Amino acid sequence: MRPIHILLVEDNEGDIFMTIEALEERRIINKISVVYDGKAAIDFLEQKGIYNKVSLPDLILLDINLPKLNGHEVLKYIKCNEKLKHIPVIILTTSSSERDINQSYQHHANCFITKPVEADNFLKVVSGIENYWVSIVTLIDDDKENISLN
Numbered sequence: 001m002r003p004i005h006i007l008l009v010e011d012n013e014g015d016i017f018m019t020i021e022a023l024e025e026r027r028i029i030n031k032i033s034v035v036y037d038g039k040a041a042i043d044f045l046e047q048k049g050i051y052n053k054v055s056l057p058d059l060i061l062l063d064i065n066l067p068k069l070n071g072h073e074v075l076k077y078i079k080c081n082e083k084l085k086h087i088p089v090i091i092l093t094t095s096s097s098e099r100d101i102n103q104s105y106q107h108h109a110n111c112f113i114t115k116p117v118e119a120d121n122f123l124k125v126v127s128g129i130e131n132y133w134v135s136i137v138t139l140i141d142d143d144k145e146n147i148s149l150n
Helices: 013-025 038-045 071-079 098-106 119-136
Strands: 004-009 030-035 059-062 089-093 111-114 138-140 146-148
Touching: 004 013, 004 038, 013 030, 013 119, 030 038, 038 071, 059 071, 071 089, 071 098, 089 098, 089 119, 098 111
Parallel strands: 004 030, 004 059, 059 089, 089 111
Antiparallel strands: 138 146
């Protein structure tokens, strides 16, 4: 199983800490990059400025409530971009509004998850995301053809 690169787009330090903790707890080696706002996410994905030497992620965890550009704008940008649209995007947000859910799927989010309030449940959700996307799903390897992570 090859390690995967996860881009976490999140502005809440507590959620960043818990997400990284949950990913590390499973002891599956992953590269995790963090950006704190929507504009930085797009700069990262376009490999601009300070991100000019980063590799594209295999998976994106995207919050909706972000400064500069919100998660919906980032998602729409990703899914309309030929170079990026194959990257799975998981919306991981505090929102549970029907509007946010519908808009996320209209812009081709791969799934929508409302962050649990309790820390233990939050850790379980992030572990479940990692288990599914690392152990079960076959992701595209940009350097090769498709690579199975089973």
